[in-house]
Amino acid sequence: MTDLPAQYSPEGIEARLYGAWTDAGIFAPHRDPRPVTRDPFVVMMPPPNVTAQLHMGHGLNNTIQDVLVRTARMQGRETLWLPGTDHAGIATQNVVERLIAKEGGQTRFDIGREAFVRRVWSYVNETGATILDQLKAIGASCDWGRTYFTLDEDLSRAVREVFVRLYEKGLVYRGHYIINWCPRCLTALSNEEAEKHDVDGKIWHLRYPLVGGKPGDASLAPTQAIRAVRPSSATVIIAAGEVAAGDPPAGAIESIVVATTRPETMLGDTAVAVHPADERYRHLIGRLIQLPLTDRQIPIIADEAVDPAFGSGAVKVTPAHDPADFEIGKRHDLPVLDVMTPDARMNDEVPARFRGLFRFDARRQVVAEFERLGLLVKVEDHRHAVGHCYRCDTVVEPRVSDQWFVKMAPLAKPALKAYRDGTLTFIPERRGEEYAQWMENIRDWCISRQLWWGHRIPVWYCDGCGEMTVSRTDLSACPKCRGPVRQDEDVLDTWFSSWLVPFTSLGWPEKTDDLKRYYPGTTLVTAPEILFFWVARMVMAGIEFMGQLPFTTVYLHGTVRDTQHRKMSKSLGNGIDPLDVVRTWGADALRYTVVSGMAVGTDLILDPADLELSFAAGRNFANKLWNAGRFLLSNLDGVPRPVAGKHRNVVRKDELTLADRWIIARCEEAVVAATEATAKYRLNDAAAAVYRFLWSDFADWYVELIKPRLYGDRPGGDVARAVAYRVFDTALRLLHPVMPFITEELWQKLPGRQAGEWLATAAWPVSDSRARDAAALSGFALVQEAVGVIRQIRSEYGIEPGKQIAATITPATPGARTAIEAESGTITRLAKLATLAVGGAEQGVGAHAVLSDGTPVFVPLGSAIDLGRECARLLEEETRLRQLLASQEKKLANEQFVSRAPANVVENERAKLADWSKQVAVLGDKRKRLGCG
């Protein structure tokens, strides 16, 4: 009847609908004319990197946001989902650097800063919209009219404003500190950008000889010192040239052993530290060491930070290449000797033979020389955490340099308070503790990057008078001496612009209408990886610059992983391209799979090796829905054309059959379940509720059983059509946020549609207590049970599918009688019966069953019956029930249970007992009648 294909094909439909939605402008917030009572729903999209290609992480993140946003929109809230892209300093610069290397074998230094930045801009302009177009393909209903880029002129102005304000407040400062340095990206990194990964390394124990005798301490015997520094010498592996413990050769000099995971840094040692209370070393404090491989002498100092229990209890101190050593160095005013170049080669501070060696080559050589000199005491395997650049995975080199920092403690204080007092909530809750922990241990944020792509730091230096000026506007001359100035070479951390987007994307610092209307936002949906990078900092910036949290709920979803639970990544090659899925099975299938597989607080596991397996559920469901719709549309001719919103009034309640009342009640349950689950961010539960309703209730039962009415074989066709229309329409609304395309497509085809009406902006179904109908639910459940047991008997006895048989059902209660009689046609049809007798004598021999309320069901089989088998079947069932019954009786005989358990629970249990007794009695009776042993 319809010309729709039997198999749903999303191709064509999705692009057409997406275009129609945007043409209709429905993704832009609907301006509610009531300014006071408005309750806008505002979501800031985590801006993808401008060069990014859509991956499953984006797919997951944006699907979740879209489900929330579409639901809110249908619920009538003024809804803004604001998209944007991030200039992604290091990442983008790296991409273009690789590009120019590939094109012409050049580095950015070859072509110079200005030309390079131009090149990045042209690359970004060329490819920048890709990821956003890809988001459109999965159905994201963002307001594209407000799309921002973090390097846009107005956002850049805002960034500068923030920098200046924080500087003026004393919260931005320039300092000479040890920071995390990526020797490949050639830039400083924040603590968060240096990812700690456990690596299998080694720990080298090196012997440092002492210089002669310390004045006044000449009496110290050399052997004592040696023993002292080698407390566990019995287990020491003696390196080549080493001497046995306790047996120092004549003329052996005093020495001290230090342990290090990074021997190459010993070239930059400026002290050895021991704990002041460590008896083994106390007498050595203040003496000098002749630093091997160098001509330098360094002191032994005492510092509380040294753990006497670890290693030898003596620590080499390299202030320029270790954060802890840097602190020790500051306390003791030690020289800071940087021995590496920015790209992690040894520099001119080291002996000539090491110069120019990469740090790990230098490590090998240092170790080799220690060994040759007999100063390598032992080498142990050692697993420890090492910082890696989050963009290129290069091992980070701690390095001392001049950088800009944000003082974080004052910003963290109110951000922590907002969490503690419950204003800011996290889902799942436990994530909040991670946030709090970070806030409590906050360290200053290194925001300068030695990159070319990003917001240039708004600071100018005058070489003439030495003045440093922080300015909102570009400077051409020194405000103090009018001399020439040069701008700081560095750019700001990318996150220094993204932590501001909740308000800069709305026009801040201008007092725009958007800002007034859409700040603060509502919910933030993101991956836990950027909790500190982005979420925590947005909270701080929101409070600092807007005086209000940027959002009140943070929903942190899981990670997309493969079946080995490895994170999907390009380098592992275990990724899934969401667009492949969209092309093959449609965005709806992708979205359904993602939503239904994603419980709160869990990861999403997909199998990149078997996409069909991974996405079958979504595809199958889309197809099922499509065909249910197809069937309905072919049979809706009799539906009275409902005036929009009024079709509920078309049917009088007394015209409804039991099945009609049942499906309406089930629909109501689905409305409640989906609405409540979505409100609690349990999107998988919401999706499951609609799935169950549409497939198990509507398609499997209701559609099947109204066919005779629709075909005119039975009366009530119009009522059935109206009910089917109504519940299907409701289900489409409930499912729309998860599967927007197919639901919109079908909804548009339903009769009564007005021009310019969209499911995307249609009203979310409202729970209606009049639809609740416990009697219909329990009554129809019996009908389903009756059909089920007869089908079971058919299957068990191998009755041919086409063969019609007879059955007798003898209702055990008046309620059962009402239900069975009301839907006898349904039972006859779905169980493929020739005749159904309700009540009356059971004629002949056959198969028996009993419904849960004790209603006996009999299927005469005549000669086809296998008496032995039937007896065994009944006995098995009876035995099972008797066991249940026995435990139930025991339970109810227990005074403590009866007195302690809530009354309704006890009553419930009594009812069960009664039902089971009835069933057992019926089964026993049937076995007797069959003459079972």
Added chain:
RNA sequence: GGGCGAAUAGCUCAGCGGUUCAGAGCGCCUGCCUUACACGCAGGAUGUCGGGGGUUCGAAUCCCUCUUCGCCCACCA
């Protein structure tokens, strides 16, 4: 080294403070191309709910412990 989470059918997971809760989807087995759908329909099998202990009339569910995975944080070099 701290803190936290998870362990339920072959796979991915529900089961949200106790008593028909042992479930869903996918996969598997049997039978059906029944005029919406074989991406389907009907029927079916599969789990000592990670191990051990405890509380209770009753535990997948609460408590303790062990094991195994995972996450966050951390300057034992």
